[in-house]
Amino acid sequence: MSTQAQVRTRVRTSVATVSLSGSLEEKLTAIADAGFDGFEVFEPDFVSSPLSPGELATRAGDLGLRIDLYQPFRDLDSTDDEQFARNLIRAERKFDIMAQLGCDTILVCSSPLPTAVRDDDRLAAQLHELSVRADRRGIRIAYEALAWGAHVNTYRHAWDIVARADHPALGTCLDSFHILSRGDDPSGIRDIPGDKIFFLQLADAPRLSMDVLSWSRHHRNFPGQGNFDLATFGAHVQASGYTGPWSLEVFNDVFRHSATGRTAADAHRSLLHLQEEVARVQESECDTRGLSLFAPPAPAPIDGVVSLRLAAGPRKDGELREMLRHIGFHLVGRHRQHDLQLWRHGSLTIAVDATAGTVWTAPGIPADLPALTQIGVRCADPDAWGRRAAALEMPVSEVDLPGADPAQSDVVRLRVTDATSLDLRSPSSGAGWLSAFEMYPIPVAQWRRQRALFTGVDHIALALPADSWDGVMLALRSVLGMQPHEGLDVTDAVGLMHTQALTLGDGDARLRILLNMVDGNAFGMENIPVARRGGVSHVAFSCEDIFTTATHMVAGGYEPLPISPNYYADLEARFGLHPELLDRMRTLGILYDANADGEFFHLFTRTVGADLFFEVVQRVGGYKGYGEPNAAVRLSAQLR
Numbered sequence: 001m002s003t004q005a006q007v008r009t010r011v012r013t014s015v016a017t018v019s020l021s022g023s024l025e026e027k028l029t030a031i032a033d034a035g036f037d038g039f040e041v042f043e044p045d046f047v048s049s050p051l052s053p054g055e056l057a058t059r060a061g062d063l064g065l066r067i068d069l070y071q072p073f074r075d076l077d078s079t080d081d082e083q084f085a086r087n088l089i090r091a092e093r094k095f096d097i098m099a100q101l102g103c104d105t106i107l108v109c110s111s112p113l114p115t116a117v118r119d120d121d122r123l124a125a126q127l128h129e130l131s132v133r134a135d136r137r138g139i140r141i142a143y144e145a146l147a148w149g150a151h152v153n154t155y156r157h158a159w160d161i162v163a164r165a166d167h168p169a170l171g172t173c174l175d176s177f178h179i180l181s182r183g184d185d186p187s188g189i190r191d192i193p194g195d196k197i198f199f200l201q202l203a204d205a206p207r208l209s210m211d212v213l214s215w216s217r218h219h220r221n222f223p224g225q226g227n228f229d230l231a232t233f234g235a236h237v238q239a240s241g242y243t244g245p246w247s248l249e250v251f252n253d254v255f256r257h258s259a260t261g262r263t264a265a266d267a268h269r270s271l272l273h274l275q276e277e278v279a280r281v282q283e284s285e286c287d288t289r290g291l292s293l294f295a296p297p298a299p300a301p302i303d304g305v306v307s308l309r310l311a312a313g314p315r316k317d318g319e320l321r322e323m324l325r326h327i328g329f330h331l332v333g334r335h336r337q338h339d340l341q342l343w344r345h346g347s348l349t350i351a352v353d354a355t356a357g358t359v360w361t362a363p364g365i366p367a368d369l370p371a372l373t374q375i376g377v378r379c380a381d382p383d384a385w386g387r388r389a390a391a392l393e394m395p396v397s398e399v400d401l402p403g404a405d406p407a408q409s410d411v412v413r414l415r416v417t418d419a420t421s422l423d424l425r426s427p428s429s430g431a432g433w434l435s436a437f438e439m440y441p442i443p444v445a446q447w448r449r450q451r452a453l454f455t456g457v458d459h460i461a462l463a464l465p466a467d468s469w470d471g472v473m474l475a476l477r478s479v480l481g482m483q484p485h486e487g488l489d490v491t492d493a494v495g496l497m498h499t500q501a502l503t504l505g506d507g508d509a510r511l512r513i514l515l516n517m518v519d520g521n522a523f524g525m526e527n528i529p530v531a532r533r534g535g536v537s538h539v540a541f542s543c544e545d546i547f548t549t550a551t552h553m554v555a556g557g558y559e560p561l562p563i564s565p566n567y568y569a570d571l572e573a574r575f576g577l578h579p580e581l582l583d584r585m586r587t588l589g590i591l592y593d594a595n596a597d598g599e600f601f602h603l604f605t606r607t608v609g610a611d612l613f614f615e616v617v618q619r620v621g622g623y624k625g626y627g628e629p630n631a632a633v634r635l636s637a638q639l640r
């Protein structure tokens with residue numbers, strides 16, 4: 001090991017203006033507020049802005065931002081010599097602007113045109129000529145392969161052309177989207193000298209099967225919001241010795257009209273998250289090359305969901321209480337000051353909030369929609385989570401409960417969605433909290449009769465409007481370290497719903513969350529049935545034997561959903577289940593799925609209010625899904 005102390009510089013963060021909505025001025029303010037070090041000027045944003053280059057430079061300087069890149073310069077190379085000559089003149093005009101901006105690097109992307117040069121030596125010669133001119137002006141050229149380039153469309157080819165052109169003012173620009181969308185092996189990045197990588201653009205994306213240009217222009221998102229393996233990609237970049245900015249370049253239809261500040265904050269968080277992920281890969285490879293990476297406090301262990309808070313408001317309070325009673329919960333107490341009831345089942349607690357106004361504090365949630373407002377998770381050290389969340393720039397609040405140790409917070413509250421928070425509770429937090437409640441004495445005979453039908457919470461589904469989807473995904477993945485699974489489109493009686501599962505811990509997952517997004521932003525749309533306006537939220541309880549559990553629920557007043565007989569005929573045809581088993585399932589409204597991992601039995605309640613409902617599940621073997629094929633059958637029965 002070297003005795004010389006290695007001085008490693010931190011990652012400088014940057015973002016392309018195209019990634020955000022609003023005017024150029026609004027974008028710059030949001031970029032600075034989010035904590036970025038610099039930005040890429042996306043040329044159309046500059047061209048349409050009233051700011052002169054000098055004014056833009058001043059504005060950036062006042063905000064403490066560097067202008068890291070001017071981009072893109074398109075269609076440089078040409079088989080038509082006259083056209084190429086004109087392109088060089090066009091480039092000189094851009095260099096003029098860059099001089100006024102104080103920006104020294106311009107991105108030149110490979111040409112998608114039929115006139116693109118297809119002879120590598122001629123292409124290298126044209127890039128060389130541009131580089132000579134750029135060099136005279138103190139400007140560097142970063143050559144990027146667009147995935148749809150006519151001749152150059154891979155990073156290896158772009159690097160090969162750069163090496164061939166062999167000019168100090170010419171390097172390459174790596175863009176994770178162009179590389180990973182094509183399924184290219186990024187490990188060759190290690191072979192590019194870091195100082196010949198002039199720029200790094202990062203984008204994630206959901207896996208979609210569409211042409212790569214449309215995918216790139218409409219569906220990119222920030223690292224931690226899609227399905228690309230950016231951690232491994234980043235480790236390759238680190239190994240190359242690259243020391244320039246890590247910059248986000250995200251073309252996304254939703255971000256183009258979303259709140260600018262919020263998108264910028266998510267963007268910055270995504271780069272912190274990515275650094276932690278890259279560090280993990282580097283650690284596993286015992287590799288310490290490259291920039292020094294951001295390291296937030298590590299996540300602390302989590303036990304699982306122990307409590308829920310449901311806002312019902314006075315209008316849905318009665319209906320919700322009846323439902324809880326039917327599925328086996330017992331009213332055990334009432335808050336001394338608020339209209340808040342405590343319901344228990346085994347070790348699970350549900351607080352039902354009947355206070356007028358509680359639900360409606362969440363923007364976009366219709367007043368007739370009972371909402372899941374808190375998910376209580378037990379963990380040994382809530383403060384550690386608070387420090388981690390704060391380091392990752394997530395808004396977090398500490399809730400001090402009466403009678404608690406003032407030196408420690410009992411509950412650390414993370415805002416997961418606009419409607420729902422995740423409360424990380426210390427094991428001792430219950431006592432302080434309960435002191436605010438008047439508890440009802442429960443006759444011994446009733447305790448004896450009570451059996452814990454549920455073993456815990458299997459998963460929780462949260463309804464999300466489209467414009468908060470990516471932010472929620474990133475929050476769950478970055479702060480909590482949840483792992484995403486393949487997204488799925490589910491069609492049913494009232495439309496299409498995109499659903500995506502996230503889990504914490506494998507095998508015996510500690511926390512499973514399903515995100516449900518309706519097609520488009522359905523809030524307030526009159527033509528969508530009530531049972532879809534806010535998407536769908538539900539809580540699924542786990543059990544060991546769903547037939548016993550369902551039988552007890554029926555005895556408690558639960559009415560099984562009327563599942564179509566066609567469904568059971570189809571189950572028989574698909575899985576060859578025993579007629580007797582099918583009969584019992586039909587009587588209790590139990591649905592079924594199976595795959596190579598195991599089997600899944602589940603049942604649903606009716607909806608309370610617009611969209612909230614409960615589910616009971618039994619997993620057999622290593623089944624990891626959620627019975628997704630049954631979604632349409634479930635909804636059809638709930639609508640009846």
Ligand SMILES: O=C(O)c1ccc(O)c(O)c1
Pocket residue numbers: 071072107109144146175201216217249
């Ligand atoms: O979609 C494009 O044209 C485009 C432009 C510049 C880039 O850096 C890029 O990755 C894509």
Ligand SMILES: [Mg+2]
Pocket residue numbers: 144175201249
């Ligand atoms: Mg790019």
